[in-house]
Amino acid sequence: MIMLIYAAIAIGFLILVLGLFRKTRSNKADECMPDNHSAPNTGNGRWLHLSERIFDPTDARWLAEELGFPKLAHTLMLGRKRLAIRWLEALRTSFDDLVRTPDFSPSEAPEGSSVGSWQMLWLTFRFKISVSYALLVVKLFGPYHRLIPSFSWVPFSRRSERSFRRPALVNSRSSH
Amino acid sequence: MGERGSRGACPSPAGSMHILGIVISFCVFLLGGLLILRGVVSGLIRLFPLFYSYIIYCFCGFIGMYLIYWLDREVYPSAYWIYYLVSILVEFTILVEISDQVFRPFPAIRNLGRVITIVITVALGLVYILPAILESTHRRPALLSFALRASVTKAIILAILFYMARHYGSQLGRNLGGIMLGFSILVAINIAIMASAKAFNSVLIAPIFWFMLPLASVLCVLVWTIYLWELAPMPSMSAISPTAGRDSEAVALELTRFNSELSKILHK
Numbered sequence: 001m002i003m004l005i006y007a008a009i010a011i012g013f014l015i016l017v018l019g020l021f022r023k024t025r026s027n028k029a030d031e032c033m034p035d036n037h038s039a040p041n042t043g044n045g046r047w048l049h050l051s052e053r054i055f056d057p058t059d060a061r062w063l064a065e066e067l068g069f070p071k072l073a074h075t076l077m078l079g080r081k082r083l084a085i086r087w088l089e090a091l092r093t094s095f096d097d098l099v100r101t102p103d104f105s106p107s108e109a110p111e112g113s114s115v116g117s118w119q120m121l122w123l124t125f126r127f128k129i130s131v132s133y134a135l136l137v138v139k140l141f142g143p144y145h146r147l148i149p150s151f152s153w154v155p156f157s158r159r160s161e162r163s164f165r166r167p168a169l170v171n172s173r174s175s176h
Numbered sequence: 177m178g179e180r181g182s183r184g185a186c187p188s189p190a191g192s193m194h195i196l197g198i199v200i201s202f203c204v205f206l207l208g209g210l211l212i213l214r215g216v217v218s219g220l221i222r223l224f225p226l227f228y229s230y231i232i233y234c235f236c237g238f239i240g241m242y243l244i245y246w247l248d249r250e251v252y253p254s255a256y257w258i259y260y261l262v263s264i265l266v267e268f269t270i271l272v273e274i275s276d277q278v279f280r281p282f283p284a285i286r287n288l289g290r291v292i293t294i295v296i297t298v299a300l301g302l303v304y305i306l307p308a309i310l311e312s313t314h315r316r317p318a319l320l321s322f323a324l325r326a327s328v329t330k331a332i333i334l335a336i337l338f339y340m341a342r343h344y345g346s347q348l349g350r351n352l353g354g355i356m357l358g359f360s361i362l363v364a365i366n367i368a369i370m371a372s373a374k375a376f377n378s379v380l381i382a383p384i385f386w387f388m389l390p391l392a393s394v395l396c397v398l399v400w401t402i403y404l405w406e407l408a409p410m411p412s413m414s415a416i417s418p419t420a421g422r423d424s425e426a427v428a429l430e431l432t433r434f435n436s437e438l439s440k441i442l443h444k
Contacts (some may be wrong), residue, residue, distance in 0.1 A: 003374065006367055007372075009328065009367060010364040010367040010368040010371075011364070013364050013367070016335055017335065017360040020335075020338040021338070021360075088250075091434070098427065100282060100344055100345055101283075102281040111323075116428060119428070120428050122433055127434055130438055133436060
């Protein structure tokens with residue numbers, strides 16, 4: 001019986017691998033290109049301003065507490081919740097596009113910056129965990145809850161952020 | 177054969193199967209030599225150093241084992257088992273090579289493959305492979321269980337790497353795809369024949385170790401020789417226009433910006 005199970009595993013694995021091998025090799029180059037229409041540019045100030053509006057509870061509070069329309073405030077909160085989910089999903093899509101961006105620097109460079117590669121992987125994990133948790137919290141409790149962990153207590157992440165920011169600052173100073 | 181097997185000696189069948197096993201092993205040896213030669217000529221040896229180090233290990237191991245076989249038949253069984261056990265572990269270097277190469281074009285997740293390989297190997301090593309060795313009372317069932325479960329672990333890692341490559345749109349290319357395909361064939365056949373060896377025990381162990389394992393190796397090395405005959409460029413690096421790509425530092429800055437933007441919004 002165990003032999004049959006393992007034989008099935010072996011055959012299943014080979015079929016799966018052959019299928020994935022064919023698909024991975026036959027993929028057109030455009031398929032791995034990011035779809036710029038679905039993912040907004042996070043550098044766009046208007047898009048960030050939109051997020052501030054979505055996650056700002058002032059409007060809902062004003063409706064509920066000062067004007068006395070709790071039902072309307074609730075409806076507004078539900079609308080904002082939908083928008084917040086869409087915004088977070090769009091942010092995640094945009095991030096995935098960035099992760100899928102190939103590197104065109106010379107092949108020697110990656111070997112030299114292996115520490116940077118680990119830091120980038122940590123930032124990728126950190127973002128994925130944060131955005132998934134944020135989506136869960138928004139879906140469960142709405143957009144106005146402060147239950148999102150910051151990860152700022154992790155010394156490694158602070159160091160990595162600083163080390164990446166430094167060259168950017170140097171570049172910006174030199175350009176002035 | 178049964179007594180020899182129970183003492184942990186290397187089993188070898190008699191008659192025509194014995195000669196056939198030697199012929200197949202020599203085919204593996206010749207193909208391995210050709211693969212190394214082509215690797216040196218085409219420059220692939222510099223692109224896949226871990227993979228070629230494994231091939232060189234097998235090539236030298238083959239010479240060493242046959243030298244021992246012809247010179248000292250008494251030492252051969254223990255030398256064979258040691259070589260076989262080390263080979264099971266050394267095969268993990270191919271997985272490390274594959275995991276390194278699959279995500280090489282993507283700076284943000286360049287080390288993701290290595291993380292996947294190490295985490296799965298350690299996790300399954302502790303909960304799946306190690307108990308099988310500790311629970312077995314005899315040497316041969318322990319060895320078969322170890323070989324079988326190590327192959328299943330390799331299959332799981334390969335399947336996940338294939339899936340992740342597809343998920344992130346990584347174009348494997350002819351060379352890397354060939355390494356993955358050849359190794360998958362080897363792993364799948366190993367699972368099937370080790371499971372058979374466990375089920376039928378002493379009846380099948382002689383043909384398996386003398387005949388079936390080299391046959392699996394010849395198939396695998398044949399696929400590698402075909403796919404690694406010459407250097408093929410990575411499609412993901414050549415097909416996409418250079419304007420779509422960024423250097424590592426730009427990606428690192430973008431990653432930091434994404435994280436800080438998300439933190440800023442979530443901390444309000």
